[in-house]
Amino acid sequence: MPIDIGLTDAQREKSVEALRKLFAETYALYSKTHGYHWNVTGPNFNGLHTMFEGQYNELWAALDEIAERIRALGHFAPTSPGALMDLASIKPDNAIPDSQDMVANLAKGHEAVSRAAKEGLKIAADNGDDVTADLMTQRATIAEKTAWMLRVSI
Ligand SMILES: [Fe+2]
Numbered sequence: 001m002p003i004d005i006g007l008t009d010a011q012r013e014k015s016v017e018a019l020r021k022l023f024a025e026t027y028a029l030y031s032k033t034h035g036y037h038w039n040v041t042g043p044n045f046n047g048l049h050t051m052f053e054g055q056y057n058e059l060w061a062a063l064d065e066i067a068e069r070i071r072a073l074g075h076f077a078p079t080s081p082g083a084l085m086d087l088a089s090i091k092p093d094n095a096i097p098d099s100q101d102m103v104a105n106l107a108k109g110h111e112a113v114s115r116a117a118k119e120g121l122k123i124a125a126d127n128g129d130d131v132t133a134d135l136m137t138q139r140a141t142i143a144e145k146t147a148w149m150l151r152v153s154i
Contacts, residue, residue: 003074008079008128010071015132018120021087022139023066023078028088029109030046035093036106037072041087042099050154055106055146063141069135089116114143 007015037052055089067077085092090109097105121136 002131005072007073007127011127011129012075015120015124015126016070016075017097018074018116018123019066019073019132019134020078021115022071022113022120022136023063024064024087025109025113025140026059026066027081027084027092028090028092029106029113030056030110031062032090032092033059033080033106036097036102038117039096040099040102044099046100048153051149052084052102052106058142058146062142065135066139070134073129073132103150103154107147107154110143110147110150114140114147116145 004014033052034054037049037056040048040052042048070077089112091106117136117140121133121140124130124132124136
């Protein structure tokens with residue numbers, strides 16, 4: 001059945017491209033945060049292990065929201081981890097960082113998510129896609145709040 005939500009094919013395509021970029025950054029940050037939850041060491045173990053758990057759960061829920069927005073725009077959700085990691089600016093670590101570097105890396109990761117969301121917000125708003133713009137705004141808001149909490153934890 002054809003899709004008729006007041007956006008042209010080209011408009012939907014542009015929104016989906018921005019959503020894919022946000023999905024990739026969110027996916028890369030989710031993977032990093034869950035790994036840190038498992039591998040963190042040091043005197044702050046309990047606090048950081050618990051804080052990282054809250055963050056990876058929130059990022060996982062966000063992936064579902066972003067993927068389902070892509071579906072609502074008539075496109076398929078990304079499923080290849082390799083393609084997502086290629087698209088993301090957030091890269092895996094070569095070794096296990098110490099706890100302070102973990103916190104700093106996650107703060108930078110949330111800042112990267114915020115930049116992707118705000119870039120996507122501009123694209124969606126210029127495109128007349130208010131629903132995607134709203135999702136981008138929500139993701140930037142949470143990313144910036146989380147980045148703040150991480151920055152002051154070091
Ligand atoms: Fe766990």
